[in-house]
Amino acid sequence: MESLAWLKQRVLDAAQHQIPLRLRGSGSKDFYGEMARGDLLDVSVHQGILRYEPTELVVTAKAGTPLALLEQTLAECRQMLAFEPPHFGAKATVGGMVAAGLSGPRRAASGAVRDFVLGMSLLDSKAELLRFGGEVMKNVAGYDLSRLNVGALGTLGLIVEVSLKVWPMPAASETLWIAMDAANAIEHLNRWAAEPWPLSASAWVDGHLILRLEGAQAAVSEAANRWTVIEWGGALRWVLCSNDDASIREQVRAIGGHASLFRSLDKRHPVFTPLAPAMMALQRRIKREFDPLGIFNPGRLMPSLDVNA
Structure with a gap:
């Protein structure tokens, strides 16, 4: 078949x-x-x-x-x-x-x-x-x-x-590894945030800033010679923590964001931030329209979204 x-x-x-x-x-x-x-x-x-x-x-x-x-x-x-x-x-x-x-x-x-x-x-x-x-x-x-x-x-x-x-694919790619403390990195972030540098990826780990530059060879070469900046995309942040997920979620919520638990050995913590009542009601309506019988991956996203919840 x-x-x-x-x-x-x-x-x-x-x-x-x-x-x-x-x-x-x-x-x-x-x-x-x-x-x-x-x-x-x-x-x-x-x-x-x-x-x-x-x-x-x-x-x-x-x-x-x-x-x-x-x-x-x-x-x-x-x-x-x-x-x-x-x-x-x-x-x-x-x-x-x-x-x-x-x-x-x-x-x-x-x-x-x-x-x-x-x-x-x-x-x-x-x-x-x-x-x-x-x-x-x-x-x-x-x-x-x-x-x-x-x-x-x-x-x-x-x-x-x-x-x-x-x-x-970009014509050229180069990765930079720069020793830099957090305060200095943030200072450079604010200084260079508006510049059109060809940054495609970045990470700050253990006092080192890692940058990947991609684009035309001339642009990559120029940026590699002059760059000192820190991760500033604002779209995604990673935090390694112990078990204080409630505190992290509250801090992120206070500035208009949300936090998701990516991996944990402790399965008692919820993976996704609970939705506001109005948003939860909307999500349930969507679920009922697409899957009225509730047969697709029940419990996978949020157990409270299940049709029979």
């Missing part, structure tokens, strides 16, 4: 018998989010690159396609996924990448996963194939529902196909 037909049948059977499904690609991100309940549905059987137009900077792949294969195919044409998705495993899949919505070091410079998803196809809880977006850079047909599924951890439906915008 063809892989898509097999997936449809599994979803249909689950819906008819009210059996929850635990959607899984390679399992490389099983550590992320809460533990889903239900029968395992292996999406990795549905793989392959369907269409790739290097001149159009667009690629479409099945959800079970190995991420490494996609990146290798793009690299052969000197192209890449600009958001630099983390793999967390040799067999990470395209569908898992989109479902988790995790971006890598280039996120602050280029954008997040959702910014590069042009369209997708997914199976709803009736095993009907829904298509959102397309394979064009601009879509004016209304709200882009494909983005709604980025980071939803498979709770709204089974992603089966994704179209992505890709970028050309």
Whole structure:
């Protein structure tokens, strides 16, 4: 049986018998989010690159396609996924990448996963194939529902196909390692924040600032000779802490942000910051519209979002 037909049948059977499904690609991100309940549905059987137009900077792949294969195919044409998705495993899949919505070091410079998803196809809880977006850079047909599924951890439906915008690889790349204390780094941050330097990734670790410069050779060379700056993207921050998650969440909430628990040995702490009542009500409405039977990854994102919660 063809892989898509097999997936449809599994979803249909689950819906008819009210059996929850635990959607899984390679399992490389099983550590992320809460533990889903239900029968395992292996999406990795549905793989392959369907269409790739290097001149159009667009690629479409099945959800079970190995991420490494996609990146290798793009690299052969000197192209890449600009958001630099983390793999967390040799067999990470395209569908898992989109479902988790995790971006890598280039996120602050280029954008997040959702910014590069042009369209997708997914199976709803009736095993009907829904298509959102397309394979064009601009879509004016209304709200882009494909983005709604980025980071939803498979709770709204089974992603089966994704179209992505890709970028050309930079002509030059150079990494700088600079000894610098935090106060000095912040001072340089404020001084250089408005400058158009070709910074694509950065980290501050144990008194050292690490910068990656990418772009035209002349721009990279100039920046490498003059740069002294600190991470300032503002889109993503990492904190290694003991167990005071409530304090961290409160501090972040006070300045308009939110904190998510990426990894922890202590499973008692919630992964995601609880939503405000109005936002939770909206999220539940979305969940009921996409998955009224509650069969897709129950408990995976937030247990309180489950249809039967």
